[in-house]
Amino acid sequence: MxxxxxxxxxxxxxxxxxxxxxxxxxxxxxxxxxxxxxxxxxxxxxxxxxxxxxxxxxxxxxxxxxxxxxxxxxxxxxxxxxxxxxxxxxxxxxxxxxxxxxxxxxxxxxxxxxxxxxxxxxxxxxxxxxxxxxxxxxxxxxxxxxxxxxxxxxxxxxxxxxxxxxxxxxxxxxxxxxxxxxxxxxxxxxxxxxxxxxxKNGSPPKSVNAAMKRAAQGLLFITIYQTAMPYFPDEKLLNGELLQTSFWWRLLYIGLWGKVQIYKYIASWVISEGSCILAGMTYNGKDEQGHDKWDGCKNVSIRQYELRTSFQGIIDSFNINTNKWALCYVYKRLRFAGNKLISQSVTLLFLAAWHGHYTGYYHAFMLEFFVMYCENRFVVLVTRNATLNKIFYKTPALQPFVVAFCFLWAHLLTGYTFLSFGLLTWTRSVAAFRLLYYIPHIVWFGWPLYSILLFAIFPPTKKEKETGATQKVDPRTVPEESNTKKEQ
Known part of the structure; x- marks a missing residue:
């Protein structure tokens, strides 16, 4: 320079x-x-x-x-x-x-x-x-x-x-x-x-409007980040100041801190993607209405990130192309191992090492593994048991409360899962984890133990045992803007 x-x-x-x-x-x-x-x-x-x-x-x-x-x-x-x-x-x-x-x-x-x-x-x-x-x-x-x-x-x-x-x-x-x-x-x-x-006539593709929209979104998110960042500094997570506040405020603070931190990544991704759209490199065929799609290099789905009600939906919504890369060049190449858990573990380890040597990266991706395992098994529990299925999916009066709970659970605790990634070192991460008394860790890491009791209390119904039907995706989540592959 x-x-x-x-x-x-x-x-x-x-x-x-x-x-x-x-x-x-x-x-x-x-x-x-x-x-x-x-x-x-x-x-x-x-x-x-x-x-x-x-x-x-x-x-x-x-x-x-x-x-x-x-x-x-x-x-x-x-x-x-x-x-x-x-x-x-x-x-x-x-x-x-x-x-x-x-x-x-x-x-x-x-x-x-x-x-x-x-x-x-x-x-x-x-x-x-x-x-x-x-x-x-x-x-x-x-x-x-x-x-x-x-x-x-x-x-x-x-x-x-x-x-x-x-x-x-x-x-x-x-x-x-x-x-x-x-x-x-x-x-x-x-x-x-x-x-x-x-x-069609050999001229540059008509991608200017789509590119400018992405640039404007990037400018918006970088403005939000720069405006909100002073209110959610890392130091508050580390200096003990938050210990003087209520548990629920600490939970909210960590959730908002994580969202603000992720906004700086979203901003840079959409700005960069916009220039690729402007070039025309992102052309991805036409949609059902015959309109050109410019999502061939899409790295974040803003609508999905903001509105999803599950960790899987949130994870699927950002760093999409890197996740696709890991899926295609690491996860699928490990099929010879014959074990999905091994493939997932090696893929997450690779992604952690790709980000750097800080212990926070490895803890964050290990935590992601447990979070996703816990969430997926909980979905199996709910969809296989008639009573839980009725409560979560088939009782209209309860749906607003269920959706609100799932939304808050996923979005607030995404900040918790991001703590070690953003704070980098183990010493700093531990100081932040203490603010919530490690309760999310206990919930996710303890699942293999207490899930035995849950599955015993809420066993699969006879009909679902016979059909083997399980619902893998939460039907209440917001439809994606485009087809994207899951990280795992």
């Missing part, structure tokens, strides 16, 4: 009370819009090499503006992975070598460059790049299979040959996704550059 750039960012940062690195990142995400607009106006439909060069130059410039010479790490990893795949191609050795190089490179970088605070440094875009390079190795391997042997996901992303180095660099530095994502396949990028998503 040059001195003039640093000075005006610092001035604005001080006036807003926002960290310089965070504000610089947001400015960079919005800067992608005019850069993509230049591409739409002058380079759309031109030769792919020219487009690759443009994206390399603009993406590199954005990263250099943020992280200076540390951008060299991106070039190192891209070059090494390209050499690996050039030598071994779409083989198991190529996949293993890519993973063994790229992932430890990221993790060791976390150990070296991280501090005790939430860091925005060169590892921020590098974690996105790491997944992109690992996916490239898998996609190249999938491309060597006959089409009939590929899964539906693999058919969308498989590559029959290694892209050129210029194509790979263009994909990795594409200005709409190089900083924080979203994740998208190399094939989608190559289809975009070759004009697959263009309008």
């Amino acid at each position: 040059d001195e003039s750039g640093e000075s005006w960012i610092a001035i604005v940062s001080e006036s807003l009370g926002a960290p310089v690195a965070g504000l610089t990142l947001i400015v960079s995400l919005f800067a992608a819009y005019p850069l993509v607009l230049v591409h739409r106006t002058y380079l759309h439909g031109k030769s792919p090499p020219l487009q690759h060069i443009y994206f390399i130059v603009t993406g590199f410039s954005i990263e250099y503006y943020n992280f200076g010479n540390h951008v060299i790490h991106s070039f190192i990893c891209i070059a090494v992975v390209y050499a690996i795949l050039y030598i071994w191609g779409g083989t198991a050795i190529g996949v293993a070598a890519t993973f063994v190089f790229a992932f430890p490179y990221l993790f060791i970088s976390y150990l070296i460059f991280s501090t005790d605070e939430y860091d925005i440094n060169w590892t921020t875009p590098h974690c996105v790049l790491t997944l992109r390079l690992i996916a490239l190795a898998f996609d190249l391997k999938d491309g060597q299979k006959p089409d009939k042997d590929r899964s539906s996901d693999q058919k969308l992303a498989a590559l029959e040959k290694l892209p050129s180095l210029l194509e790979l660099l263009g994909n990795c530095f594409f200005v709409g996704g190089c900083m924080i994502g979203p994740q998208y396949s190399t094939k989608r990028y190559l289809d975009f550059v070759s004009g697959e998503f263009a309008d």
Whole structure:
């Protein structure tokens, strides 16, 4: 970053009370819009090499503006992975070598460059790049299979040959996704550059309105975050001040704190996604009414996040593309283990390590495992027992109370599950957990013990025993805006 750039960012940062690195990142995400607009106006439909060069130059410039010479790490990893795949191609050795190089490179970088605070440094875009390079190795391997042997996901992303180095660099530095994502396949990028998503007459796609809507949503959420953040500082969770308040206020505070913290992620995701929509890369066919869909790189469903009444619904609503990535390239690749719990555990462990080395990440994903297991088994209990089923689903007078309870339970305790993720270290996390006397931990971790009693008191009805019918999804949840795959 040059001195003039640093000075005006610092001035604005001080006036807003926002960290310089965070504000610089947001400015960079919005800067992608005019850069993509230049591409739409002058380079759309031109030769792919020219487009690759443009994206390399603009993406590199954005990263250099943020992280200076540390951008060299991106070039190192891209070059090494390209050499690996050039030598071994779409083989198991190529996949293993890519993973063994790229992932430890990221993790060791976390150990070296991280501090005790939430860091925005060169590892921020590098974690996105790491997944992109690992996916490239898998996609190249999938491309060597006959089409009939590929899964539906693999058919969308498989590559029959290694892209050129210029194509790979263009994909990795594409200005709409190089900083924080979203994740998208190399094939989608190559289809975009070759004009697959263009309008019928070959002109740029009519995605401007959808892009501006996403940009406006991002601006709204970053405004909400910046406005609310001073009222929900981390320090209140740690300094004992909240211990002087009631239990219910502490529960509400933690729930609102978590929501405010997640808003900063939602803001950055939708801003970044908007630039991808503006480029036209996110085209995803047409809906039932024949309208174009621009959700091919969708990373958050705002309506679903705000209105869902279950943890599963909330989890499914954000970081969608990263969850899809984990589903396609980790979870499904572990089918040989023959055990869903093993696949889920390894996937969550991978995601924790991908985020960094802090104990808070590992605890947060372990907690997610127990929360989801507890919730899923509770749904089985309710749907199989006639009495509970009637109370939860078939008594109209009770439905408003049931929905309200489920909504508050999920949204308030999402903040609790996010505590260790946001506070990073175990010492800080424990101080926050004490505010609620570890009661949520006891509820979720104790499920294997007290669920035995619950299933004995509320056994499955005879009819449902015979049919084996179980309801896996809460029917009261709000319909999704688009079809998204579950993380697990």
